[in-house]
Amino acid sequence: MSDNASILIVEDEDKIARVLELELSFEGYTVDKASSGYEAIEKFRTEKWDVVLLDIMLPEMSGIEILRRIRKENEQVAVILLTAKDSIEDKVTGLDLGANDYMTKPFQIEELLARIRAALRLKQKPNNEIDDQWLVFSDLKLNESTREVYRGDRLIELTPREFDLLVYFMNNPRHVLTREQILETVWGFDYYGETNVVDVYVRYVRKKVDGEQDNKLINTVRGVGYVMKDAYESKK
Known part of the structure; x- marks a missing residue:
């Protein structure tokens, strides 16, 4: 059901990133990972992505700054924020900058998969x-x-x-x-x-x-x- 959609995981916690990679690959998505801000920006610019799973707390560059840079270059890619902070201000800031959705850690993989499917459905809505x-x-x-x-x-x-x-x-x-x-x-x-x-x-x-x-x-x-x-x- 994924139609081979591509997903970039931006997460510095190796265990979380690996679990996400395995689960998403099993669902049929094309998946790659980045563990820092600059690596994420480089991969975002060199490949075409349908969804970016973006952790807010990252080394070198915050997820919010990465989101800001992504939206300057691309308004179409779906961005889902991953955050350990259960703060409404963090969520509102991210959504206001153009994030499509957010997940607060810890989360159930089934819910994340549902959010990804929803984001892809919206992305595929025809312009006409x-x-x-x-x-x-x-x-x-x-x-x-x-x-x-x-x-x-x-x-x-x-x-x-x-x-x-x-x-x-x-x-x-x-x-x-x-x-x-x-x-x-x-x-x-x-x-x-x-x-x-x-x-x-x-x-x-x-x-x-x-x-x-x-x-x-x-x-x-x-x-x-x-x-x-x-x-x-x-x-x-």
Whole structure:
């Protein structure tokens, strides 16, 4: 089922790297390893990769810096962060820089394999599935092809993850969306664990989209999740 996808493992702990290499090879993936930052960058630039498994804590260069360099050169390769730190700040930083997913050590290999499959499914989505139409809700409009977002005449700058989150809201106006639904759709996997990363990103998007506006479009549904609705609409 791998279609011979290629995976680069960037991990300085030999035992972990070897286990990952054996498991992924058994699943039919083409696998190589790098144990330091500079080795990872060199291998990334000299070969074509579908997925990079990237440990955050590495010698010579942090995984976050490697991710930053990868995204400067390639926005398509899927990057899954591996971290021993169970800190929401580390996860948000990585996701904000363009990581597709993260795993906190120790993790089950079955879950990692599922995350890899999900990342590959998203990567293989054909470009023609995205048209040149604007999504419009109230005075907010978004173009998926050009990635432009406007609130009235004001251009809004969003990170890739913030943009994807707003697309999901605009595709589901007036529907209450749970944190689990948002994670599964926007982050691209069935998530079992912390959901407060959603709260962090909703806060970012709401600050940029709603700002000082009287009509707040992204609203909290206490104990459930979030909903995009026009407050003025309900008063008409």
